[in-house]
Each structure stands twice: as structure tokens, then as C-alpha cells.
Amino acid sequence: xxxxxxxxxxxxxxxxxxxxxxxxxxxxxxxxxxxxxxxxxxxxxxxxxxxxxxxxxxxxxxxxxxxxxxxxxxxxxxxxxxxxxxxxxxxxxxxxxxxxxxxxxxxxxxxxxxxxxxxxxxxxxxxxxxxxxxxxxxxxxxxxxxxxxxxxxxxxxxxxxxxxxxxxxxxxxxxxxxxxxxxxxxxxxxxxxxxxxxxxxxxxxxxxxxxxxxxxxxxxxxxxxxxxxxxxxxxxxxxxxxxxxxxxxxxxxxxxxxxxxxxxxxxxxxxxxxxxxxxxxxxxxxxxxxxxxxxxxxxxxxxxxxxxxxxxxxxxxxxxxxxxxxxxxxxxxxxxxxxxxxxxxxxxxxxxxxxxxxxxxxxxxxxxxxxxxxxxxxxxxxxxxxxxxxxxxxxxxxxxxxxxxxxxxxxxxxxxxx
Ligand code: AMP
Ligand code: MG
Numbered sequence: 001x002x003x004x005x006x007x008x009x010x011x012x013x014x015x016x017x018x019x020x021x022x023x024x025x026x027x028x029x030x031x032x033x034x035x036x037x038x039x040x041x042x043x044x045x046x047x048x049x050x051x052x053x054x055x056x057x058x059x060x061x062x063x064x065x066x067x068x069x070x071x072x073x074x075x076x077x078x079x080x081x082x083x084x085x086x087x088x089x090x091x092x093x094x095x096x097x098x099x100x101x102x103x104x105x106x107x108x109x110x111x112x113x114x115x116x117x118x119x120x121x122x123x124x125x126x127x128x129x130x131x132x133x134x135x136x137x138x139x140x141x142x143x144x145x146x147x148x149x150x151x152x153x154x155x156x157x158x159x160x161x162x163x164x165x166x167x168x169x170x171x172x173x174x175x176x177x178x179x180x181x182x183x184x185x186x187x188x189x190x191x192x193x194x195x196x197x198x199x200x201x202x203x204x205x206x207x208x209x210x211x212x213x214x215x216x217x218x219x220x221x222x223x224x225x226x227x228x229x230x231x232x233x234x235x236x237x238x239x240x241x242x243x244x245x246x247x248x249x250x251x252x253x254x255x256x257x258x259x260x261x262x263x264x265x266x267x268x269x270x271x272x273x274x275x276x277x278x279x280x281x282x283x284x285x286x287x288x289x290x291x292x293x294x295x296x297x298x299x300x301x302x303x304x305x306x307x308x309x310x311x312x313x314x315x316x317x318x319x320x321x322x323x324x325x326x327x328x329x330x331x332x333x334x335x336x337x338x339x340x341x342x343x344x345x346x347x348x349x350x351x352x353x354x355x356x357x358x359x360x361x362x363x364x365x366x367x368x369x370x371x372x373x374x375x376x377x378x379x380x381x382x383x384x385x386x387x388x389x390x391x392x393x394x395x396x397x398x399x400x401x402x403x404x405x406x407x408x409x410x411x412x413x414x415x416x417x418x
Pocket of ligand 2: 196198264310
């Protein structure tokens, strides 16, 4: 287990920007050091522990990109069409047993190796075969056409995937093409999660008249699964600091991170704070983010703790922008900040400068073939429907005070935040 020092999040001082927060978290957390070997079929989403160096070139041999006729470049027709005897036939999967003869064409199929000496292939659609079986090749084809040279995709010895890469389907494909059967990856980040609140009850249990079903834990477990964590569900804890302290100290040793939602808003019973302070350390980070402030960062005997706000939208946004960065740092994943895209705002909005705001928006196609962002009508941080009915978040930077319709803003799709 990565051991953090108790003061690793101890920063007083002013509000911190979202970018600084994510960078600071990444610099404070230590990567899980254990690695394991996974079969290629289970490698998607895992974090590569070592650089992958290509043991062979791709393609491994020079081959035809089309079904057609191969010949030596020196024999290419000059200005008029030219007839060739067809001397050989090479199917995919068969290694040619002799070089291409001068003045002759070779019937060849897609993926079949080019015989020595041949360097150009005519597509079968571009040629005629005469009654004697000779193939008539028209002029105009360039030497090297329709050929895939060995190593054109990947040169042998090159680093093709770097340590820290979170494997995507195309990365798995590349490893397979290089003949790998298994990969060394970092073990999954272990995260325990709980919800807090006397008013929170698990779906399936009896809901009292003043209670809500727990939505955050299920949302956050789904988000954790998408970032590749191994999650332990600690359920719902009442606003009882000694209960929370007991659960924290028992869970901490087996986890890299404990994630909680609720109980961290200022002015509340402060039981998460009291619990953390009895078994570890806790700092409230004043992150300049809306919705979402404040986020609590702590350490319990070397294990990181992050307390997210209870309001579901605030939980969602702070997970996506803060907890996710922490998890990727623990996982040893190279951090790829989500890429926002410019889009036209179809709304007006005023905000306080100095903090970053995330506005829930839907995309709407426009007459000129582009999209514009339509803001969800209401703003409450408790409105789950606002997340369900929209496509993503418009990110309004710290410096922005006002948005007018037609202005270009930055859009982050939910699919890029998971
Ligand atoms: P808190 O951060 O504990 O002050 O909670 C802020 C708001 O979020 C309150 O209205 C809570 O009832 C609500 N809330 C807290 N935790 C959850 C949860 N797990 N699921 C749904 N709503 C929650
Ligand atoms: Mg609460």
C-alpha cells in the first residue's frame, strides 16, 4: 500500500484553482507500486507498468494493399499500355519461393508478401486480361503504388506504448499485433466508498418520511469502475463521528483511497471532520469550483481520503475534476486532462470571476451544421435530472464574468469525463 505522510495535503491559504488542485494532488500521491500480469483479453483499461517496445516491425513484411498484379518498378509501362505474362500467384499467408522475374507480372492478393524485386501492385479493377491470359497494364501508375512496406506502421525497437498508458482497445490491438499474450500492468487502485447522512437510506430499504434514497454511492461506484478501480462498498454511515472514525480506521489499511460523499459542507454537523481528525488528518481545500466547494482531503494512516460534497451534481463535478485526478495519480496513469471543445453558447449567464463554473448543457444541431450548447434551465446542485437530461458541461474559466448567446465557450462531454 502506498503510504502517505499525514501532512501531505496540509495546505492553508487561499482558494485553489481546479487545475492547481489536480496538479497538486497528482504531485502528492504516490503511485501504487505493485504490478501484475494480465492476459491481453483483460488488458483494456489497465495501466501499463513498463514501456512496450516493438519486438518486430509492423507490418512484419512488405505486402500488397490490394488484390491485383505485382511487378518490378523498372517494368512499369511508360506512356502506352503494356502486356505481361502472369508468372506466379501469391495468396495471403504464403511466402513467395522465388524473386519476381523481369518483364513478368505476378497475381497477388491483399496481405500477401511481395516477392523479392517486385515493388508495385496494380489493382485488379485497373487492368484487363486478354484472351491468351496476359494482363494488360495501363500507364500512369507510380512505383511503390499499393504496397505496404515492412515497418511502415511501426519500426522494430520503437517504444509504441509508454508506461502509464491506460490501455484502450486500439492499444490492446497494437500489443496483439506485436505478438504479446500478456502485459505487465499496475494493480488496480483500491477505493472504499461510503455515503454519509442520517437522511440517506439505501434503495431497497424502508425510506422514512424525511429520508432520501442514496444516489451518490451508486453514481460514484459507477464512476470508479470506469476509471478502473477495485471498489469496496462501505454503505451508508449515519452522521456519527465515532462510527465514521471506526469504519475509517478499519478500512484504511487495505485501501489506497477512501472516498466519501456528504458531511463536508461548512456549518454542518462536521462529523466527517471530527472522525478524520480522531484517526488521521483532514484539510478542507477551498477549491474554486462551482458546483462543488468544499472538498475535504485527508490521510488515515498513509491512506488518502477525499470527502466530496453531498449534493449529487457537486459530487459528480468534483469527482470528475478532483477525485479522478487523484485516482489516476495513484494508478500511475499518465494524466490526460479531458479535452474541451469550443462550441457556441445558446444562453446568457453571469458568474463570479475567480472561480471555475461548470454549467450543464445539451447540444443542439444548428442550421450551419455545427452545434450549440443549450443550458439546462435550472441550476440546483441537487437536481439529478439536470445531469441526466444534458450532454456535458460548459467550462467557464476563472476570468469569465458573463456569457452571451453566440459566444464561444468550452464544452466537455460526459463521455470524456468518465
Ligand atoms: P451534505 O454535503 O451532507 O450537507 O449534503 C448536501 C445535500 O446532498 C443534502 O441535501 C443531502 O441530503 C444530499 N445528499 C447527501 N448525500 C447524498 C447521497 N448519498 N445521495 C443523495 N443525496 C445526498
Ligand atoms: Mg449530510
